[in-house]
Amino acid sequence: MKITIIGFGVVGRGLAKVLYKKKDELEKNYGEFRVVAICDRSGAIIDEDGVDLKEAIEVKEKTGKLINHKKAKKVDVLDVIRNVKSDVVVEVTPSNLETGEPAKTYILESFKNKKHVVTANKGPLALYYKELVEEAKKNNVYFRYEATVGGAMPIINLAKENLAGNKILAIRGILNGTTNYILTKMEKEKVDFETALKEAQELGYAEANPSQDVDGLDTAAKIVILANSIMNLNKTIKDVKIKGIRKITPEALFLANKRGYTIKLIGEIKEGYLIVEPMLVPIESPLNVKGTLNVAMFETDLAKEVVVVGRGAGAEETASAILSDLIWIKKRLS
Incomplete structure (x- = not known):
């Protein structure tokens, strides 16, 4: 499964750390989870063969910006969604409870491009739940959001x-x-x-x-x-x-x-x-x-x-819920 991560703050990095730490165990039990793109506000690292997660985490934590990574480029998030070949977009930008943006646009664009979405972002779901669910159905893609409520707690599922x-x-x-x-x-x-x-x-x-x-x-x-x-x-x-x-x-x-x-x-x-x-x-x-x-x-x-x-919160705890949604999708794509 090829994954694009949008947002590389606490939650995005938490997921990257879990995927890195559990790489062998996940591969053995479910098959490969390969991150092919990571975006933050500064730019993106794109690698079809798989981004080096350890390196990406280190650069972000030391400098605060992905653009300081040797392989990073200044590229628009929507271009990454449209042009990078991935199965799932993990949307973990900060929640905006007033407009739901930019996450709402990123999610809808992912659906349009036939990409499944996993999100931890409350904003778009608290404001546009019906529209988002209908768009996912229309485009025949999965939309999972366990991580939006209660961190590691399996409430929705x-x-x-x-x-x-x-x-x-x-x-x-x-x-x-x-x-x-x-x-x-x-x-x-x-x-x-x-x-x-x-x-x-x-x-x-x-x-x-x-x-x-x-x-x-x-x-x-x-x-x-x-x-x-x-x-x-x-x-x-x-x-x-x-x-x-x-x-x-x-x-x-x-x-x-x-x-x-x-x-x-x-x-x-x-x-x-x-x-x-x-x-x-x-x-x-x-x-x-x-x-x-x-x-x-x-x-x-x-x-x-x-x-x-x-x-109900924390990087690894929220990553736990995102990972369960990724595994759910992976099983259905196998």
């Missing part, structure tokens, strides 16, 4: 494959590790929101501008993807009622604890409604996970409640 035949009545969960870390810190150490946020930023859990996380937008994008892909709703991020965690105080957490509850930022899909807001969660509930962990609970007609817990 679990619901669609392992719980096939079940009617999923509701989905709720903690889908953002940054907010969970902040609330856990506030609860355990009785510190205020600003202090907990500052520590989350120092540890690299929160961005310099943390609004996507703490104001609930990241969770909202994820529940839109779950609502559309698992429950066949046709929603966008504009349909979600969103409230973040900035107003939560240590006192509110203390009072909740006294009554046998904690407070968590929960994303919920129930009876067609999509909500993201801080909610009271019983202390003994499976939804009460700590630190940066994520959790998703499915309420189903046959299997009743099914819960999956795991790491």
Whole structure:
């Protein structure tokens, strides 16, 4: 399988590291996974015989730009999609929750050129899910996006494959590790929101501008993807009622604890409604996970409640979900 990677930030490099590290094991179990092109904003490395992943990672991590690689050229991403012979495009550029660009254009162009797509990018799916899925179908290509929700956690594939035949009545969960870390810190150490946020930023859990996380937008994008892909709703991020965690105080957490509850930022899909807001969660509930962990609970007609817990972010964790989608496609192309 020939792969083009678009975006070589934390997630793109995470995937390259996993493909390099597991090369022999993957080849033995599934056949060859050969990366023939890697693009970032500065340019692209293209090699039909396979890009030297170790070298590409080193150049990017030392210099910040792929163009500094001896084989790199200044070339437009759309030209790479159109002209480089590959089976799958892995789209892992930064998420844009306002326009979904440039990822949306890259994905549609890949479909037009009969290339399967695996993405970790929430933006286009939170805004244009229906259009993207229909275009993939029209062009008879696979479109996989397990990595858009919950990092390493198999949420979408679990619901669609392992719980096939079940009617999923509701989905709720903690889908953002940054907010969970902040609330856990506030609860355990009785510190205020600003202090907990500052520590989350120092540890690299929160961005310099943390609004996507703490104001609930990241969770909202994820529940839109779950609502559309698992429950066949046709929603966008504009349909979600969103409230973040900035107003939560240590006192509110203390009072909740006294009554046998904690407070968590929960994303919920129930009876067609999509909500993201801080909610009271019983202390003994499976939804009460700590630190940066994520959790998703499915309420189903046959299997009743099914819960999956795991790491919702991180380079290797997200690469794990991308790799599972690549293997899924590879099996169908064999």
